Amino acid sequence: MATALLIVDVQGDFLPGGALGVPDGDAVVEPLGRLAAAADLVVASRDLHPVDHVSFAARGGPWPPHCVTGTPGAELHPAVEALRPDRVVDKAQSPDVDAYSAFDGTDLTAWLRGRGVDRLLVGGLATDYCVRASALDALAAGFAVDVAADACRAVDVLPGDGDRALEEVRDAGGRVRSTAELLAGDG
Numbered sequence: 001m002a003t004a005l006l007i008v009d010v011q012g013d014f015l016p017g018g019a020l021g022v023p024d025g026d027a028v029v030e031p032l033g034r035l036a037a038a039a040d041l042v043v044a045s046r047d048l049h050p051v052d053h054v055s056f057a058a059r060g061g062p063w064p065p066h067c068v069t070g071t072p073g074a075e076l077h078p079a080v081e082a083l084r085p086d087r088v089v090d091k092a093q094s095p096d097v098d099a100y101s102a103f104d105g106t107d108l109t110a111w112l113r114g115r116g117v118d119r120l121l122v123g124g125l126a127t128d129y130c131v132r133a134s135a136l137d138a139l140a141a142g143f144a145v146d147v148a149a150d151a152c153r154a155v156d157v158l159p160g161d162g163d164r165a166l167e168e169v170r171d172a173g174g175r176v177r178s179t180a181e182l183l184a185g186d187g
């Protein structure tokens with residue numbers, strides 16, 4: 001069986017200086033590169049919204065406009081592009097529906113199963129939203145899940161949101177490890 005790295009939403013608007021920049025968000029890129037080299041497959045997800053998306057403040061949603069299709073903020077970090085992901089999975093493209101999980105409304109489960117994947121390493125942005133939702137959905141779908149804590153960063157709208165998200169992943173049967181631990185193969 002195979003292990004895939006899932007790189008969650010490492011896009012311009014979630015990086016420092018972006019519309020919804022995650023503090024220190026660019027720090028995830030280096031550990032993700034090391035994990036990619038150790039994984040059998042690499043999948044990158046993208047949050048990809050139409051201009052009138054329901055999650056935007058103009059429609060009463062919680063967020064400023066971000067990751068609008070065709071804008072630089074929607075593009076993957078160049079270092080993630082350079083990893084040449086085996087699959088890029090887009091989500092939350094419908095104007096009236098939001099989706100935090102890379103599995104929500106996509107064919108990702110079937111795509112992974114079709115390639116013999118039984119285990120996912122997960123990192124990216126943001127810990128408390130799309131990493132959390134993707135890891136929980138992966139566990140619910142029956143994959144073994146290791147979140148690389150140092151390869152994630154949180155929005156932390158409320159202080160501690162990121163840590164609480166990792167605790168939820170643990171409670172659901174996932175593991176939270178450092179990139180170094182995952183590469184050493186312990187735990």
Ligand code: VGL
Pocket residue numbers: 008009014020047055063100125126127128129130131
């Ligand atoms: C995300 C907020 C809004 C994420 C996406 O990728 O974590 N966060 N849309």
Ligand code: ZN
Pocket residue numbers: 047049055066067092
């Ligand atoms: Zn979004």
